[in-house]
Amino acid sequence: MYDPLVDSDIGVAMPYPASYWATTEVVNRHATPYNKLSTDIDTDVVVIGGGYTGLSCAYQLASHFSREVTLLEANQIGWGCSGRNAGFVLRGTGRLGLAQLSEKFGLDIAKGFHQEYSAALALVGQMIDSGNIDCQRQQTGYLKVAHKAALVESLRQQATYLQQQFGYQAEFLPAQALTERYMQNSQAYGALRFDDCYGVNPLALALGYARMATETGAKLYSATPVLSWQRSRSGGFVLQTPEATVRCKQLVLATNGYTPNRFYPALNKACLPVLSSIIVTSPLTEQQLAHSGLWHNQLVMDTRALKYYYRKLPDNRILFGGRSAVYGKDAEQPVYPRRLLQALTNCFPMLEGVCTDYHWSGWVAVSIDDLPRVCQAEPDLFYAAGYCGSGLSFSTQAGKRLAQLCMGQALPALPLYQGPLKPFPLPALRRVGQQAYYQWGRFSDRFL
Numbered sequence: 171m172y173d174p175l176v177d178s179d180i181g182v183a184m185p186y187p188a189s190y191w192a193t194t195e196v197v198n199r200h201a202t203p204y205n206k207l208s209t210d211i212d213t214d215v216v217v218i219g220g221g222y223t224g225l226s227c228a229y230q231l232a233s234h235f236s237r238e239v240t241l242l243e244a245n246q247i248g249w250g251c252s253g254r255n256a257g258f259v260l261r262g263t264g265r266l267g268l269a270q271l272s273e274k275f276g277l278d279i280a281k282g283f284h285q286e287y288s289a290a291l292a293l294v295g296q297m298i299d300s301g302n303i304d305c306q307r308q309q310t311g312y313l314k315v316a317h318k319a320a321l322v323e324s325l326r327q328q329a330t331y332l333q334q335q336f337g338y339q340a341e342f343l344p345a346q347a348l349t350e351r352y353m354q355n356s357q358a359y360g361a362l363r364f365d366d367c368y369g370v371n372p373l374a375l376a377l378g379y380a381r382m383a384t385e386t387g388a389k390l391y392s393a394t395p396v397l398s399w400q401r402s403r404s405g406g407f408v409l410q411t412p413e414a415t416v417r418c419k420q421l422v423l424a425t426n427g428y429t430p431n432r433f434y435p436a437l438n439k440a441c442l443p444v445l446s447s448i449i450v451t452s453p454l455t456e457q458q459l460a461h462s463g464l465w466h467n468q469l470v471m472d473t474r475a476l477k478y479y480y481r482k483l484p485d486n487r488i489l490f491g492g493r494s495a496v497y498g499k500d501a502e503q504p505v506y507p508r509r510l511l512q513a514l515t516n517c518f519p520m521l522e523g524v525c526t527d528y529h530w531s532g533w534v535a536v537s538i539d540d541l542p543r544v545c546q547a548e549p550d551l552f553y554a555a556g557y558c559g560s561g562l563s564f565s566t567q568a569g570k571r572l573a574q575l576c577m578g579q580a581l582p583a584l585p586l587y588q589g590p591l592k593p594f595p596l597p598a599l600r601r602v603g604q605q606a607y608y609q610w611g612r613f614s615d616r617f618l
């Protein structure tokens with residue numbers, strides 16, 4: 171598997187991974203083949219990367235600012251994280267909750283984050299509605315589940331904190347209410363419920379964004395990797411693709427966790443690509459649904475350091491995800507889907523015997539301070555990256571913010587928009603650090 175920390179060649183025209191999403195009828199009905207770029211062009215803005223960040227940016231530039239914009243994607247639209255994620259449309263990004271943000275930056279700034287997260291959720295909803303995107307949007311609800319009794323009190327306090335400081339009605343569910351309403355999970359002791367998050371088919375969403383961008387005049391090309399780019403002596407940039415040279419005034423990097431090694435060293439050194447894996451089971455029987463309590467469409471994530479996340483899909487399969495291999499070359503090893511299935515049946519012993527019908531992985535981009543950045547890195551060069559595995563809603567907002575930056579507009583005074591990502595102190599040792607974190611996480615999830 172392509173490994174961005176090792177490979178400087180992302181490939182060309184690679185098919186979608188063998189994910190559940192790529193097989194869904196709603197994806198196949200709407201998939202429009204995009205062409206590769208085979209003639210030289212001049213354009214105002216080039217966006218590199220056909221995920222939510224790039225597609226949203228291209229859409230905003232074309233529809234709101236009438237810019238001439240060209241998006242170049244190495245493989246297929248939504249081939250990166252955007253077409254292979256779990257489809258949790260969540261409130262927030264990065265790995266810091268509002269209490270942690272408040273501690274770090276103060277309550278007023280944390281309130282600014284809260285507003286921005288609301289705007290991101292609203293933007294995804296607007297895109298789905300105005301673009302009439304058929305992405306299997308599910309009923310709302312996201313449960314953050316305490317995997318240990320000792321963590322229940324902290325969830326109760328978080329609910330009170332969110333209600334009092336942010337006016338946000340998070341609901342605390344003690345163990346009994348959680349069991350009665352949502353799940354017979356032997357490792358669930360209580361939960362915090364967010365009422366405005368929901369599940370979608372992520373690849374259908376990406377294809378919907380692509381259609382909207384195209385309809386407003388953006389030019390989208392797949393099978394067109396940018397092999398190299400440099401500044402032109404006459405201003406702007408010159409990009410080389412396998413069959414064409416592209417000139418542009420402004421350049422947006424929307425390559426996030428898939429940024430090839432040495433593509434833009436300042437960005438490469440500031441992201442750690444981390445694999446996350448998903449399994450999708452065979453459809454549950456009526457009896458399994460009833461016994462597990464998983465008859466609903468709530469999104470679920472637990473409080474582990476090495477988190478598990480799961481949801482029921484429209485055809486009664488369970489999507490279950492979590493940590494995977496450290497190196498891309500190990501991603502396909504059977505031990506990883508096996509571990510996920512074991513973790514699922516440890517939580518829900520009544521599901522013993524369900525099969526894994528699909529398994530795939532993707533690279534999330536982790537930043538050193540657990541927050542993404544949307545920035546102008548240099549004159550006329552912009553990027554957004556580092557969502558730490560929680561980027562579905564925020565990358566859509568990031569694309570909009572990138573478009574505003576390209577137009578010279580000021581962004582809200584939030585750390586998300588103040589400067590580039592910080593480099594990791596010893597970039598060459600990132601994976602050693604990741605392995606150490608996994609060891610600690612395993613220990614802490616079991617014993618602390």
Ligand SMILES: Cc1cc2nc3c(=O)[nH]c(=O)nc-3n(C[C@H](O)[C@H](O)[C@H](O)COP(=O)(O)OP(=O)(O)OC[C@H]3O[C@@H](n4cnc5c(N)ncnc54)[C@H](O)[C@@H]3O)c2cc1C
Pocket residue numbers: 180218219220221222223224242243244245246247248249250251252253254255256257258259260394395396397424425426427428429430433446447448491531532533534554557558559560561562563565
């Ligand atoms: C298994 C998994 C589960 C996840 N689940 C969730 C979830 O449920 N909710 C959530 O909020 N977030 C989730 N995420 C994270 C979320 O998917 C990402 O934050 C989001 O999709 C990032 O979008 P993006 O457009 O920035 O990047 P991507 O979608 O990764 O797009 C980057 C694109 O750039 C292209 N590219 C790279 N280099 C070049 C080049 N040189 N030339 C041309 N193209 C190039 C790649 O091919 C790729 O398509 C998950 C991620 C994974 C891997």
